[in-house]
Amino acid sequence: MNDQWTNRLSEYLDGELDNEERVALEAHLATCGSCYATLAELRQVVARAQSLADSSPSTDLWPDIRARLTPSRRAAVDRPDRLVRRRFSLTVGQLLAASIVLALLSAGGMWIGLRSTKPTVTANQNVTSPPPDYTLASAGRWRTSTDAAVTELEEALARNQGQLDTATVRVLRQNLAVIDRAIAQAQRALKRDPGSNYLNLHLANTMRQKIELLRRANALAAGQS
Amino acid sequence: MPRQVLEDTLTADSIAADTALAASGDPSAFERLYRSHVARVHTLVRRMLDADEADDVTQDVFIRAWQKLSTFRGESAFGTWLHRLAVNVVLARRKRVGVERGRFLTEDGPLDGVTGRRETPELSLDFEEALARLPAGARQVFVLHDVEGYRHDEIARMLGVVPGTSKSQLHHARMALRRHLDR
Numbered sequence: 001m002n003d004q005w006t007n008r009l010s011e012y013l014d015g016e017l018d019n020e021e022r023v024a025l026e027a028h029l030a031t032c033g034s035c036y037a038t039l040a041e042l043r044q045v046v047a048r049a050q051s052l053a054d055s056s057p058s059t060d061l062w063p064d065i066r067a068r069l070t071p072s073r074r075a076a077v078d079r080p081d082r083l084v085r086r087r088f089s090l091t092v093g094q095l096l097a098a099s100i101v102l103a104l105l106s107a108g109g110m111w112i113g114l115r116s117t118k119p120t121v122t123a124n125q126n127v128t129s130p131p132p133d134y135t136l137a138s139a140g141r142w143r144t145s146t147d148a149a150v151t152e153l154e155e156a157l158a159r160n161q162g163q164l165d166t167a168t169v170r171v172l173r174q175n176l177a178v179i180d181r182a183i184a185q186a187q188r189a190l191k192r193d194p195g196s197n198y199l200n201l202h203l204a205n206t207m208r209q210k211i212e213l214l215r216r217a218n219a220l221a222a223g224q225s
Numbered sequence: 226m227p228r229q230v231l232e233d234t235l236t237a238d239s240i241a242a243d244t245a246l247a248a249s250g251d252p253s254a255f256e257r258l259y260r261s262h263v264a265r266v267h268t269l270v271r272r273m274l275d276a277d278e279a280d281d282v283t284q285d286v287f288i289r290a291w292q293k294l295s296t297f298r299g300e301s302a303f304g305t306w307l308h309r310l311a312v313n314v315v316l317a318r319r320k321r322v323g324v325e326r327g328r329f330l331t332e333d334g335p336l337d338g339v340t341g342r343r344e345t346p347e348l349s350l351d352f353e354e355a356l357a358r359l360p361a362g363a364r365q366v367f368v369l370h371d372v373e374g375y376r377h378d379e380i381a382r383m384l385g386v387v388p389g390t391s392k393s394q395l396h397h398a399r400m401a402l403r404r405h406l407d408r
Contacts, residue, residue: 007393009396010396010399011392011396016377038400038403041403041406042399042400044406045402045403045406046371048406049367049371049402050372052268054265054267054268055267056263056264057263057267057283061259061263061280061284062259062260064284065259066252066256068284068288069288069291162288162292165285166280166281166282166285166288167281170281
């Protein structure tokens with residue numbers, strides 16, 4: 001069953017052969033049982049396709065969609081320049097690399113951080129040097145301004161994340177969760193050893209990672225990569 | 226007025242009202258539109274792409290719809306507009322990940338995995354499963370033509386191929402799927 005007409009059966013079925021071809025194929029069908037049977041099966045396939053039923057997703061997608069509906073949509077619509085913005089997404093490779101780096105940052109940082117709860121300031125300073133102007137007092141001020149920046153960037157991302165792929169948003173949230181866990185661990189360690197230069201610096205670095213990730217995500221969402 | 230016609234009219238009016246409300250920024254109205262259309266969109270996406278992408282892409286479709294609702298002029302039904310939007314999102318997705326052209330068939334080979342299971346009854350696939358196993362190009366053309374009712378010239382434009390390729394893909398897909406008709 002692979003004669004010259006077999007590959008034309010679908011076109012015949014869809015009425016796409018010209019008159020001459022159609023007459024010739026019908027003459028062939030009258031003598032070729034194999035093509036005749038195949039045509040009947042193809043007809044059944046088409047009928048089956050048209051009877052396929054729709055089915056809902058296994059989980060309710062609305063809560064995630066609702067969370068990404070931007071309230072300022074109408075404002076964006078009123079500005080035509082924003083309508084043509086492209087939707088950006090990170091590649092899977094970039095996202096995986098970011099995850100791995102963040103996981104290592106968190107795990108490695110905390111491993112060193114927990115060791116630093118012993119009174120070995122000299123050893124901690126060997127791991128990473130604080131900036132020249134770094135003091136505990138300046139760390140406190142820096143943290144206050146950083147918290148404000150993080151809040152602002154998170155609010156901006158909540159407004160803009162509709163521009164990002166769902167997959168990108170999901171991995172972004174996972175990465176932010178990793179950073180947040182690292183921040184929480186550093187804060188817990190600092191309660192036990194508030195004077196640790198290393199822990200303060202580690203917390204500052206982790207917060208900076210978070211700000212950088214939020215800034216990058218906002219830039220992607222706004223099309224300013 | 227027959228009951229079914231009356232119900233259809235009321236449903237259409239309700240959807241039109243919710244569309245207007247959603248376009249003005251009402252999330253509750255948009256949720257009602259989501260509830261009444263999600264099965265159709267999700268099924269289309271699942272058939273056109275891999276099943277594990279369906280949830281994410283369905284979300285993308287509705288978020289995109291929310292963003293573009295103000296451009297909906299009511300010249301077609303909301304469902305038709307949303308369906309076309311979903312097709313565009315799916316095709317953009319395939320294009321972006323760079324598999325669109327690479328998976329178009331020039332020969333029967335990749336379909337063998339779909340057709341070869343017929344001889345092993347315990348491994349036989351139902352129609353939907355067999356459809357999901359088709360190579361992406363053949364699956365897209367089959368879904369767009371035989372399930373969704375697009376013409377070859379429309380499909381060719383959407384996929385960036387010539388109509389002859391669309392016809393060839395469709396025939397390959399049908400030939401593979403005929404072995405998995407419900408028995």
